Amino acid sequence: MKDTIELYWRCDTVLSPLTACSSTMAAMRPEYEAGAGPGGTVTCPKGPQARVYPTAHHANWPETQQNLADTQSCVQAEKAPTEGGHHKNKISANPQREADRGWRNLATPLQTVGPTVHRKKMSATGEASCSFRSPESVEMDEIMAAMVLTSLSCSPVVQSPPLTDPGPAGSSSSADMECGGGELSDSGSSGYWSWDHGNASPTPSPFVAEVDSSPDEGLHMDLEQGEELNAKKPKSSFRCVYKCLWPSCGKVLTSSVGMKRHIRVLHLGSGSDQSQREEDFYYTKISCEGVDASSAPAPTQQALGQASSSHLSWASCASPPAAELQIPPAPRPRSNSSSGPGPSRPSPLSQSAPSSFWQIHSEHLYQACGPVQAPVAPSSPGCQGWTPTAPVSGNSNTPMVKPRCRSVSVGEQWLQQNRLQPMSASPSRSHCSFRKGRGEAKKCRKVYGVERKDQWCTACRWKKACQRFPD
C-alpha cells in the first residue's frame, strides 16, 4: 500500500508538467491519508491494479489503457465536477508547482481532448468494472484516470500546431485542427468548446472562429460573428479559394484560416508569434464566387469534410467581396528567403502595395504611377523589363486603366525586391535612367499646344509625366 502512495507521488513527478495533474494529486493525498489505517497503510480497494495508473508512462502501457478504460466510464459521467472542484481549488496548494504555471493553461483546453480518448476506450470495456468499487475508490480512480488521460493527451504536439500537413480538405484531422488544434486559447476558458459528452461529434461553440481569427480580423468578427452565424445560412455568401504562394507548394484551401495554418505549420515552421502573423504574405485569395448558402455543406460536413470551411463565411465576407482582396496590413520583409508569387499570376499580394492603385483617377494618376513606371520603362535596361502596350486610346475622358498597367504589378515587384533580393535591387535601380526617351505618343503639349494649356492634363501642366497620353 505504501507503494501506492509512492507511486502516486511518482506520478506527481512524472506528470509534473501538467499542473492540473499535480494539483489534483495534491488534492488526493489527504484523501489517501485519511483513508490510511493506524499503521499508515492505505486502503486500496482496487488492489494492485490501482497502482497501474501512476505508471502509465511505463512499460505496462496496454494494461494501463485497459484500466483507464475501466475508469473512464465513470470519469466521463462525473467529469465536470471532478475537474471543476479539484483543479481550481487545489492549484495554489502546491507552490512548488508554480514553476509549471505555463502548463496550466493547458488544463482546460486539454480536457477537451479527453472525450475523444474516452470514446475510444469505452467501447472496448464497458462500465461494469466500476460497479463493484466503493465510492471512494471510484472517485479516486476517476481523478487518476482523468489526470492520466489528460497527461496522455497533452503532449506538446497537441499544444503546438501539428507538425504534419493537415492533408487534403476533408480529413478529420484538419477538422480537428480547425477546431483549435494549433491555436488553443490561453485564456483557459472552456467557453470555446462545448463538448456534448453524449454526442459523438464534437461541436465547437461559435466562438471557435474567434480563436482562429487573427487579431485584426477578430476585431471585426467579435462584432459581426454573432449575427453572421445566425444569418449565415439564408444569406448567399462569397466563397473564396486561398492558394499557398509558397514556392512549389500551391496548396489550395477554402479558408484563410486554414491557409494560414497550413503556411504556419508547413512553411513557417514553429508557431512563433512572429510567424503567426506572417502567413498573410504567403497565400492569396485566388477566386471569389457567389455561392448560395443552400449549396454549402452542412455544419458537420464543414467541420469534418471541408477544412476550415466553417470560417469560410466570415473569412470571405468580413472584407468587401472581390473588390477588396485581402491585403497584408504592413508587409514586412523576411530574412527567410522565399520566392515571391509567380510573375504572371494576379494575386492580392500583387495588389497589396497600392491597393487602389489602378483606380486612381487619371488626373492624378501620375502621382501614383510616377515612381513605378520609371523603372520599367523600355529605355531602362537594368530594370525589370515589361513592354508597355500601345496606348489604348487617346480619349482623355475615359482614362480608367492605363496601358502602362501590366501583369506584374507593383506589389509583386515589391515582394520580389524585398524577399528575393532585398539589397541587390537598389544598385541597378539607382543607375537606371528613369527618364525615358520621348515616345511617339503625343502629349498634351503636342495635342493641344501651348496656347491651349488649360486643356492639358494636370500632369502636363505641372511638368510631370503626362498621364493622359502615356507612352
Added chain:
DNA sequence: GATGCCGGGTA
C-alpha cells in the same frame, strides 16, 4: 530649341 518630366519647393 522644343519637349518630357524628375525632383524639389511652396502654400
Added chain:
DNA sequence: TACCCGGCATC
C-alpha cells in the same frame, strides 16, 4: 496634398 517650377535628358 495640390500646385508650381528649375533643371536635366532627349529629340
